[in-house]
Amino acid sequence: xxxxxxxLYSYHEPxxxxxxxxxxxxxxxxxxxxxxxxxxxxELPDTSNLLRRNRIDDLLSRSVRNYAVTLISGRxxxxxxxxxxxxxxxxxxxxxxxxxxxxxxxxxxFSNLAASIDGIETLSGRLTKFVSSxxxxxxxxxxxxxxxxxxxxxxxxxxxxxxxxxxxxEWFDRLFPILIQSVPRDSHLLMTCRSTPPSPLxxxxxxxxxxxxxxxxxxxxxxxASAFYRALGLDRRRAYEHQSVTLGHPRRMIGLTD
Numbered sequence: 001x002x003x004x005x006x007x008l009y010s011y012h013e014p015x016x017x018x019x020x021x022x023x024x025x026x027x028x029x030x031x032x033x034x035x036x037x038x039x040x041x042x043e044l045p046d047t048s049n050l051l052r053r054n055r056i057d058d059l060l061s062r063s064v065r066n067y068a069v070t071l072i073s074g075r076x077x078x079x080x081x082x083x084x085x086x087x088x089x090x091x092x093x094x095x096x097x098x099x100x101x102x103x104x105x106x107x108x109x110f111s112n113l114a115a116s117i118d119g120i121e122t123l124s125g126r127l128t129k130f131v132s133s134x135x136x137x138x139x140x141x142x143x144x145x146x147x148x149x150x151x152x153x154x155x156x157x158x159x160x161x162x163x164x165x166x167x168x169x170e171w172f173d174r175l176f177p178i179l180i181q182s183v184p185r186d187s188h189l190l191m192t193c194r195s196t197p198p199s200p201l202x203x204x205x206x207x208x209x210x211x212x213x214x215x216x217x218x219x220x221x222x223x224x225a226s227a228f229y230r231a232l233g234l235d236r237r238r239a240y241e242h243q244s245v246t247l248g249h250p251r252r253m254i255g256l257t258d
Contacts, residue, residue: 042116044096045085051228052086059217060087060190064157067211069180069189069204071197074215077251080192083218084159087190094157099165106141106171110179114148117158141175146182154187164193173200180204219248232257 060083063070072080088094097116103109166172177200183189197205197212204210220228222243229239234257246252 041098041100041112042096044088044094045081047082047085047089050082050086051224051231053224055221055224056083056218057087057090059213061090063211063213064188064190067188067209068183068185069191069210070213071201071210072190072192072213072218073194073197074192074218075194077249078215079218079250080194080215081161082250084161084190084192088157088159091155091157093155094159095155096159096161098161099163101165104166104169106169106175109166110141110145110148110175113160113179117148117154141171142178145175145178148179149182149184149187154184156187158183158187158189160189160191162193163191164195167193167195167198173198176200177204180209218250220250220253221248224248225253228253229257 056079060070072083074080085096088096095116097113099109099112103112166176180189201210205212220243222240225239225243225248226236229236229242238256242253242256246256
């Protein structure tokens with residue numbers, strides 16, 4: 001469980017490699033092409049210039065107390081990452097993993113998730129195991145997912161950012177519910193996304209397992225806008241004006257301060 005990893009890892013896969021759950025186990029594994037995992041995927045984003053808002057921290061604290069999973073959903077520039085990063089700093093222990101389009105292979109995604117929890121030094125071994133499982137079939141990955149949280153003590157907060165990159169993969173609907181059900185009771189899974197969650201996550205919301213925080217809840221209130229402008233040394237009267245014009249949309253408000 002780490003907050004920052006100074007690590008660069010190279011991985012090779014074929015240019016035309018497309019993961020398939022019905023691939024024959026006897027087929028060769030991956031030659032060629034270049035893949036690099038950069039340390040930024042496992043690092044907490046810089047929060048030095050962000051305004052901590054008690055309302056958002058309280059909102060997330062209530063979610064942690066009452067649900068197993070929290071999903072912050074909103075378009076780019078609405079403050080999802082800021083909310084998650086600032087809240088993570090209030091937790092006694094946390095892990096951070098930013099997913100992207102290169103993580104759509106289930107072996108890669110679950111290897112990275114496990115490495116964010118156990119430590120980056122485990123990534124090489126995790127890749128070997130999970131990528132091998134992805135060739136063997138989806139059932140082999142299911143058993144490996146459960147082991148992610150069983151080998152070492154888990155952080156109290158597990159953050160996975162930008163999971164919308166995975167929503168339309170062929171494995172998400174089946175494997176992600178298993179992941180969520182495997183999270184220990186004393187840990188909380190906090191995720192962010194830019195698009196509407198797929199049906200498995202909606203079903204968990206109806207079962208009171210998942211709490212969805214939509215982007216409007218992240219907009220600046222009048223008081224928050226005033227505090228933000230004051231921190232920037234700007235006239236608070238402009239804060240009220242700009243909050244009215246933008247409805248408190250974080251990126252739009254920041255754009256008006258330039």
